[in-house]
Amino acid sequence: MFNLILFGPPGSGKGTQSDLLIQTYGFLHLSTGELLRDEVNRKTPLGIEAQMFMDEGQLVPDEVVIGMIDSKLNNNPAAKGIIFDGFPRTVAQAKALDKLLELKHTKIHTLVALDVPEEELKKRLLQRGKESGRSDDNEVTITKRITEYKNKTQPVADYYDQHGKLESVMGVGSIEDIFHNIQKVLERYVAPLKNPAS
Numbered sequence: 001m002f003n004l005i006l007f008g009p010p011g012s013g014k015g016t017q018s019d020l021l022i023q024t025y026g027f028l029h030l031s032t033g034e035l036l037r038d039e040v041n042r043k044t045p046l047g048i049e050a051q052m053f054m055d056e057g058q059l060v061p062d063e064v065v066i067g068m069i070d071s072k073l074n075n076n077p078a079a080k081g082i083i084f085d086g087f088p089r090t091v092a093q094a095k096a097l098d099k100l101l102e103l104k105h106t107k108i109h110t111l112v113a114l115d116v117p118e119e120e121l122k123k124r125l126l127q128r129g130k131e132s133g134r135s136d137d138n139e140v141t142i143t144k145r146i147t148e149y150k151n152k153t154q155p156v157a158d159y160y161d162q163h164g165k166l167e168s169v170m171g172v173g174s175i176e177d178i179f180h181n182i183q184k185v186l187e188r189y190v191a192p193l194k195n196p197a198s
């Protein structure tokens with residue numbers, strides 16, 4: 001089993017690159033952002049709590065997201081590989097994830113960090129806000145999310161760097177070129193599917 005963390009600030013392209021990785025490698029995709037938005041849309045108690053944080057540009061409490069990931073891992077014991085997209089976002093989440101994987105006799109193999117300047121992030125997220133109507137893609141919330149990222153999430157990259165698992169990839173340029181550079185990292189660990197989904 002191969003486990004990848006796709007890492008980067010809001011709008012760095014984690015979701016976009018995850019789609020290509022799933023098609024090419026057949027990995028299971030665990031996006032805490034998507035899982036939370038699904039809970040919000042279904043108006044579950046967890047979703048109602050999470051929405052208050054997401055609309056303020058804040059991270060949802062650790063115990064909420066760790067619980068969600070735990071149950072997803074338990075429901076997918078046969079996955080050949082997992083992309084963790086947008087998780088972990090705090091060092092506490094990273095430590096909890098390492099423990100969960102250890103119980104399953106596996107580990108994080110590598111963290112790929114997408115490097116994108118702040119101005120480009122803001123431009124992309126404002127554009128997505130116009131097109132998708134996502135309530136957290138507005139000027140005020142985007143600034144808060146980038147601040148949360150710097151304070152709470154950036155240390156996650158340092159944590160995995162200390163374990164020799166950090167790989168940085170430039171996240172500006174065409175989506176295909178960025179994907180190609182991620183593949184160069186992954187080829188050390190896994191081979192693409194023979195007949196990738198399109």
Ligand code: B4P
Pocket residue numbers: 008009010011012013014015016017032033034036053054057058059060061065085086087088089090093124125127128136145171172173174175178
């Ligand atoms: P997420 O859903 O993870 O959203 P994101 O970080 O904003 O987006 P991502 O980086 O995936 O960007 P995308 O590919 O879509 O989180 C949303 C919120 O949920 C968080 O703020 C937080 O409140 C909560 N949350 C989630 N996980 C949590 C956790 N673990 N703990 C606590 N709270 C959590 O790309 C963005 C845009 O850029 C797209 O429109 C795309 O088309 C464009 N784009 C992508 N690549 C491009 C390229 N190469 N060039 C030009 N544009 C590009």
